[in-house]
Structures are given as C-alpha cells and as structure tokens.
Amino acid sequence: MEELVKLTIDGKQVEVPAGTLVINAAKAAGIEIPAFCYYDGLALQAACRMCLVEVKKAPKLLTACTLVAQPGMVVHTETPAVVEARKAMLEFLLTNHPLDCPVCDKGGECELQDMVFRYGAGESRFLEQKVHTEEKQFSPLVYFDAPRCILCYRCVRICDEGLGVKALGVVHRGVYTEIGPNRGDHLECDECGMCIDICPVGALTSGRYRYKTRPWEMQHVGTICAHCSNGCKTTLGVRNDAIIRANNRDRSGLNGEFLCVKGRFGFDFVEHPERLRTPLVREGGELRPVNWMQAVALVARRFEEIRARGGRIGVIGSNRTTNEENYCLQKFARQVLGTNHIDHHRTGDVVALVDALAGRTGALATTGDLYRTRAALVIAADLAQQQPFLAFQLRANWRHHGLRLYAVTPGPVREEQYAVRSVRCRPGEELAAVEGLAAELKGEPELVILFGDAVKGELVHRLVAFGDSLGIPVKYVCLVDYANSRGAADMGLLPDLLPGYRPVAEAGLERGMALPEILAAPDLDALWVVGANPLKDAPLASTAAFVVVQDLFLTETARRADVVLPAASAYEKTGTFTNVCGEIQQLRKAIDFPGAKTDLEIFGLLARAMRAEIGPANPEKVFEEIRATVPGYNVALPVLAAGGAAPSSPQNGRVPVEWRPELIRSARDTLFRSGTLGRYSQALNSVTEAPGELYRG
Amino acid sequence: MPTKVNEIIDSAAAIAKGLGVTLKEFLSPTITEDYPDSPPRFQERYRGVHVLERDENGLEKCVACFLCAAACPSNCIYIEAAENTDTIRISGGERYAKVYNIDYNRCIFCGYCVEACPTDAITHGHGFEIASYDTVTLIWRKEQLLAQPREPYPEATVTEVG
Ligand code: SF4
Ligand code: SF4
Ligand code: SF4
Ligand code: SF4
Ligand code: SF4
Ligand code: FES
Numbered sequence: 001m002e003e004l005v006k007l008t009i010d011g012k013q014v015e016v017p018a019g020t021l022v023i024n025a026a027k028a029a030g031i032e033i034p035a036f037c038y039y040d041g042l043a044l045q046a047a048c049r050m051c052l053v054e055v056k057k058a059p060k061l062l063t064a065c066t067l068v069a070q071p072g073m074v075v076h077t078e079t080p081a082v083v084e085a086r087k088a089m090l091e092f093l094l095t096n097h098p099l100d101c102p103v104c105d106k107g108g109e110c111e112l113q114d115m116v117f118r119y120g121a122g123e124s125r126f127l128e129q130k131v132h133t134e135e136k137q138f139s140p141l142v143y144f145d146a147p148r149c150i151l152c153y154r155c156v157r158i159c160d161e162g163l164g165v166k167a168l169g170v171v172h173r174g175v176y177t178e179i180g181p182n183r184g185d186h187l188e189c190d191e192c193g194m195c196i197d198i199c200p201v202g203a204l205t206s207g208r209y210r211y212k213t214r215p216w217e218m219q220h221v222g223t224i225c226a227h228c229s230n231g232c233k234t235t236l237g238v239r240n241d242a243i244i245r246a247n248n249r250d251r252s253g254l255n256g257e258f259l260c261v262k263g264r265f266g267f268d269f270v271e272h273p274e275r276l277r278t279p280l281v282r283e284g285g286e287l288r289p290v291n292w293m294q295a296v297a298l299v300a301r302r303f304e305e306i307r308a309r310g311g312r313i314g315v316i317g318s319n320r321t322t323n324e325e326n327y328c329l330q331k332f333a334r335q336v337l338g339t340n341h342i343d344h345h346r347t348g349d350v351v352a353l354v355d356a357l358a359g360r361t362g363a364l365a366t367t368g369d370l371y372r373t374r375a376a377l378v379i380a381a382d383l384a385q386q387q388p389f390l391a392f393q394l395r396a397n398w399r400h401h402g403l404r405l406y407a408v409t410p411g412p413v414r415e416e417q418y419a420v421r422s423v424r425c426r427p428g429e430e431l432a433a434v435e436g437l438a439a440e441l442k443g444e445p446e447l448v449i450l451f452g453d454a455v456k457g458e459l460v461h462r463l464v465a466f467g468d469s470l471g472i473p474v475k476y477v478c479l480v481d482y483a484n485s486r487g488a489a490d491m492g493l494l495p496d497l498l499p500g501y502r503p504v505a506e507a508g509l510e511r512g513m514a515l516p517e518i519l520a521a522p523d524l525d526a527l528w529v530v531g532a533n534p535l536k537d538a539p540l541a542s543t544a545a546f547v548v549v550q551d552l553f554l555t556e557t558a559r560r561a562d563v564v565l566p567a568a569s570a571y572e573k574t575g576t577f578t579n580v581c582g583e584i585q586q587l588r589k590a591i592d593f594p595g596a597k598t599d600l601e602i603f604g605l606l607a608r609a610m611r612a613e614i615g616p617a618n619p620e621k622v623f624e625e626i627r628a629t630v631p632g633y634n635v636a637l638p639v640l641a642a643g644g645a646a647p648s649s650p651q652n653g654r655v656p657v658e659w660r661p662e663l664i665r666s667a668r669d670t671l672f673r674s675g676t677l678g679r680y681s682q683a684l685n686s687v688t689e690a691p692g693e694l695y696r697g
Numbered sequence: 698m699p700t701k702v703n704e705i706i707d708s709a710a711a712i713a714k715g716l717g718v719t720l721k722e723f724l725s726p727t728i729t730e731d732y733p734d735s736p737p738r739f740q741e742r743y744r745g746v747h748v749l750e751r752d753e754n755g756l757e758k759c760v761a762c763f764l765c766a767a768a769c770p771s772n773c774i775y776i777e778a779a780e781n782t783d784t785i786r787i788s789g790g791e792r793y794a795k796v797y798n799i800d801y802n803r804c805i806f807c808g809y810c811v812e813a814c815p816t817d818a819i820t821h822g823h824g825f826e827i828a829s830y831d832t833v834t835l836i837w838r839k840e841q842l843l844a845q846p847r848e849p850y851p852e853a854t855v856t857e858v859g
Contacts, residue, residue: 100790100791101762101815102760102762102764102790102815102816103760103761103762103790103791103792107762210780211761211778211779211780211791211792212778213763213777213778214762214763214767216763216767217763217766
C-alpha cells in the first residue's frame, strides 16, 4: 500500500502518493500549473520558472515542478504575486523573441503563445535591438530557429534520456545561448523528430511540415504506422487528401507520443510520383494501362481456367496488409482457388513460439509489459535500429523503474549503454551464451525475453525450456519486421496453418508449398502476389506462370507480372493490424488515393467476377468473422473503436508443423529503411543521402 | 372674397418655395450617382472586393498565416502556403500564399479577414461589379485579387512558381 500525502491546493483537498511533485498533484486535482521546462517522464530542469507557486510559510515563490508534496502543505497557484511573477518571466522570455507568429509553424499550438495570451503584458518595455541569428538546417528533417528558443532543454533531454542519442547540446552563454547539434553544424542522429515534437515553441521545426499549413487547417486522423511491427499510433494531419504531418501529440496510443523517423516522416511514400494509379496488363511483352473492369475480368478468367484444369497456383501474401485482407486472401486461396500453396515472407518464428507456449496464457509480453517488467533479456537484436519503439519503452523502464537489462548480441547495440550485463557472441551461438546467464537470471523476480530471427525452430523450444528452468515468470516477444507481420501469421498466410494456428488438416487440406518452393516450382501455373516483393531476392522458376501482383509500386515482382493491380496503402484504408507483441489496433482511413483500391476491395471484385462467395468485402464484417472464428481474436470492439490496443491471445494445443528455420529471415531494416515503402519515401532517402557516418550501412 | 385671394397667394408662395428648392438644388453640386454612365464614388471605408496588397518593394504582403481564413465566418478563404527561397521570393516573410482564393458566392463582406490580418495584406477595395450568371466564376484567385505591381518592381519577383 502506497503512502498517501494530504495537501491543499487552491483550497482543494488533494491526496497523492508520497513523492509526487506539486505540479502533478495539482494536475490530479484538475488545476493546471503552467510549465515549459517540466516534462512528464524527463529529468527535472527548473529552468523556466513558469511554474512558480505560493506556498504558505515559504518565504518566497517556489517552483512546483521540483517541489515534492508534503503533508499539510497549503499551495496557491494563482495569487497576484504568482501572476505578477509569471508575467515578468514571460516578459523576460520575449525580450529576444521575434514574435513572428504569423509565419511560425508553431502558431496556433504554441505553448508560449498560450501563456502570453493568459498572463503576458500587452506592451514591451524592451526598446533595444533584439539579438537575431539566422535559421539553421540541422539535418534534412530538423530545422532550428534560435531566436524562438526559450531554452527549456526539453529537446536536449528527450534526445539524451529518451533516445540515448545525445545529439543535442547547449552552446554559447547568456543571450547568445543556443541549442547545438552534435556535429557542430549538423546533426547525425536517429532523425526521430522527437525534439521537434516536444519543443513548446517553434524553435525546432520539421523539414516536411515547415510552412505547409496551420494546425487548425488540418483534419487529424489517428491510425497506425505503416512501417515496422511495433504498431505505433500516429495522428496524421490531412488537408485536401494529402498527409501533411504525423505525430501523436495527444499521447493516445500505446506509444504515448513516441514515433521514430519512419512513423513521423516516412508517410510520403503515398504520394511518390511512381505510385501506380491504374491497372496494368501485359500485352506483347509490355505492361499497358487498362481499366479496372478489364483487368479484373482477365485475372478472373485466367484463374478460372487454371483452376478448371487443376493447375498449380501459388499465393504470396503480405506483411503490410490488414488482418481482414490477410484473412480474406487465405480464404480466397483455399476456398475459391482450391490451393494451399500460400505463404508470406516470415521475419520471425512466431509459429514456433506459439507452439512452444501451447496451453499457457499471458506468456506473450505486451508493449506495456516492457515498460513495467523488472528485468528483460534481448537476444540477437539491435532494438534501437530495428524495433525503435520497443527500445524506447525498455529505456523508459530503465530510467523510471531501474529495469535490469541483459543483452546477448553479435554486435554492439545501444542498449549496452545501460544493460546490467551485455554479452557478445558469435552469430549462431546466442542460446549458448544465454544459457550461461542462467544463474544471474534466476535472481530476477520476472523476465521478458525478446528474441530476433536468430532464434527459430527448435531453438525457440530450447529457449522456452530455458525460461521454464529459471523458475520465475517469463514472458516472450518474438521480434518480426513489418507493420502486420504478426497478423500475417495469425491469419494463416502459411501453407500448413489456418487462421489462429489451426492445422490445415482440420479443413481436410494437405500441407502446401512454402514461399521458396513456390518460386522454385518449375510447373507453377499461376502466382498471385499481394503486397510483397519476393522476386527481389529470388527468381521465379516457372517462365509460363501467369503472375498477378497487387502493390503500390512497380516493384521487381510487379515488373514480371502479367497483371498489376494498384493497391491502396495502410493510410488509405480501415482495418486492423496486429503488432509484434500481438496487440490488435485499428487503422483509420486518412486519405483517398485516386485509382487504387484496397486489397480487400480487389478480392471482392475478383470473387464477384468468378461468381464465388467469400462474404462481404467490408472490413467490419470481415473482422466480425475473424472474431468469431479465429482463436485469440475475440477482442472487445469498444477498445479498438476508442483507438486502444487489444491484446490477442493465440492459444490452443500444440501447433503440428515441421520446423523450417530456413524460411525465417528478417530483412534487418534499419531506422531509415522499410522494405518497399522505404525505397519510395523521399524523407527517408533524404536522410540516408545526407552526409554522415551514421546513415551508412 | 378675401379667402380666395389668400388661397392664390398661398399657392403661389408654395410653388415659389418649391421651385426655390429645385432651383437651389439645380445650382448646387449633384449627389445622385450617375452609375453606370459614370463610376460611382464610395466612402473610404466601403467594403468591396478584396485587394491583396504589396509592400514598398513590390513583394506581396501576405505571408499565408491563415488568420483571415480562420476569422472568416463564412469559411470562404482558401489558402495554400509555400516557402520563399533565394531564387523565388514572393513575399517579405518566410512564407507566401501559393494559392489564395476567395469564394464570393459566400463572402458577406464583413471585414473580419481584414481585421485579422497581421500584415495588412488583405484589404477591402471598392470593386463591386462581380455579379455573374455562372457561380464558378465567383471564386476569385490570387491573380485577380492582387494589387497591381508598383514601380520599382524587383526582377526576382516576376518569376511565378508553377
Ligand atoms: S514560437 Fe510561438 S510565440 Fe514564438 S513566434 Fe512561434 S508561435 Fe509565436
Ligand atoms: S531527431 Fe531524435 S535523435 Fe535526432 S536530435 Fe532530435 S531527438 Fe535526437
Ligand atoms: S529548441 Fe525548443 S525544446 Fe529545445 S530548448 Fe529551445 S525551446 Fe526548448
Ligand atoms: S517504431 Fe515502428 S511503428 Fe513506431 S513509428 Fe517507428 S516504424 Fe512506425
Ligand atoms: S469579408 Fe468576411 S466573409 Fe468575406 S472573406 Fe472576409 S471574413 Fe470572409
Ligand atoms: S516548469 Fe518549473 S521551472 Fe520550468
């Protein structure tokens, strides 16, 4: 039972846990104490003096952001003395402030504007020339306008404490004090833009959003990031069917306000000039534009014909399409095309983990668990590069609760900065190294194990057996690459498993060919690729195969296709994604892209053209079906509708599959790469093309 | 018959008085507008079709802050902003209005936009002949609203962006 402290704030009785700061105690009582430098979750700074309050019996005003609530304290937050002090502080902040609100990107959502509006003086007594310095470009994505900076050091602290990058510092003295980047005149960093987002004023601005519009001119659509598997909630600012910025300022998702460079800036692939806008059909060796009716009719006719003569059809699904689409695709393949040769690019051995944990509940860690667990073990993964939000979450846990982190990796990783124990091992020897840590791990009260694609097949079982041998509660995260990699496995885009990891034998089917076998089959009659690019790494053996590709761009695979159907991106549809931790979240459509259709719509059109019945091509209806039929997906709809994350709990008996570790291969995308989508994001490319060691490799 | 005589005198006096007014007005300057044969005259504060002003260098005053659009009660101002560069400098600030439309189907000439503008860029001119049989033509573009460039007009500003 936590100790409680009673105090009085503005005449209200407040009871808060011991150790609470007065600024937070006031917030709990619904009283706002203004603050620039104080920021929830970051170290205390007490630089801005905006939070001054009057405390009974204290000789002078005190900063509420550093004052710990004491029993019997009597605090007043809006006395004339306090208002006078705030007014003076603002006058001081404005001495060199340009007040160019009309052209400042922050105008309309600027904390300084709000405060000056509330307390500020209407007139300036400062008649001297203001100190002015030119705006600087720190990196392709980060701009800095020194005169607007109020030196709250939020940016410095988020980069250092939050990210562990330490790319921003303070240079010069007195009125010339400025924020400076780590490479003297430019930044080499994660380019996450957290500093821009956290800046209370318009000093740090975004290279993508600068001077584009005003905050009140946009519609704000909360959806899920289209890039990696961490499933960050992102709020897209939309104007005229164009995405103008992405952030999550309202902290409404599982990621709070965290977004990495891909989530915050990498949304621009949707408007890349090479985006497909019309279906293409191969005629005389060349892909030519046709209309949707012609393209769909052609695919339906060819599929029917190949099915009628008992031809072999291979289907390759996507790591980026919604659960609804993945579910429909496997249903279409198995029920309409009568094929079980269906697979996707597997980036982590989720199947083996589900199998090894058969019969248990609560053994899969959620992103929230990463913030609360007392100890964690990272195996063979560079989280800061490949799983940015999970890395942020573990780091926050360490800062706030003293997480004890163990890292077993082949190379250097950022987590070593604070790990209690980090072990380097040769690739392939990770588990042996982990087993060497048994004695230390047994001393922990609980553990979350995160493992990358080096641990697969039989090794996953060995890892779980090792976890059991520790005698403490252990939870697992199987790291995967893309936005819905986890959902692709959950929805049965696998040759041996139906949705929910049920064996195909339940549906009276034989195990089908896996992805490399599909590509290598010389007698393949048709290949249907939805949102994937398998031919980038391997050739298609069958030269006669009829190839249909649904994608956003003319990828290597699409270039080989006979029919290319332009698909909508994740920002252009509704549906659900399942993140790396198995949390289901809802996508909301932000924009329309003329010419493209969602994959679900395309399945619907094809089914109608083939006079087949696969149910309505409507995301809500399909999700109803998933909830009713897929084990672990019967989640509460209100949670999803409210923008929350609902943990799925795949759980049934053993998963009777052969272990095929050779099929598991992570693309090892770094912070600035994101498979096909990353190649078409000018924001991400602008960073990797910028000079700087960090972005190489 | 004194009453008859009085009546005649009274009537003549009334006529003379009336004609006197006529004569006086006839001789004083006319206030009736001769529109459309000659242009009408306005009070200075008359709120007519808007003019987007230029500064003393001929640069556009509008910095695309969107405050007029925010103030407009009939939501008829549409702006797209863009950034000035060294080669293309349109306005005095960092930003300029790439597109600035006013929809005169909806404008109620309330003047709120003029009041909201921090750079005195949008003003009410005295234009009023905008009636049209085709409502589409009532959406005025920046090119129609912009004040004529004055001399001297800097070379660099002549190049419009596409
Ligand atoms: S930082 Fe805020 S107060 Fe300063 S110019 Fe920008 S909007 Fe105005
Ligand atoms: S973009 Fe991110 S990593 Fe770079 S300086 Fe800002 S906070 Fe630090
Ligand atoms: S740049 Fe912004 S966040 Fe950083 S110190 Fe200045 S005002 Fe604060
Ligand atoms: S961590 Fe992953 S999900 Fe989150 S913003 Fe970055 S790419 Fe998107
Ligand atoms: S005059 Fe009034 S209605 Fe017309 S554009 Fe300005 S604010 Fe809008
Ligand atoms: S918020 Fe307390 S001093 Fe800045």
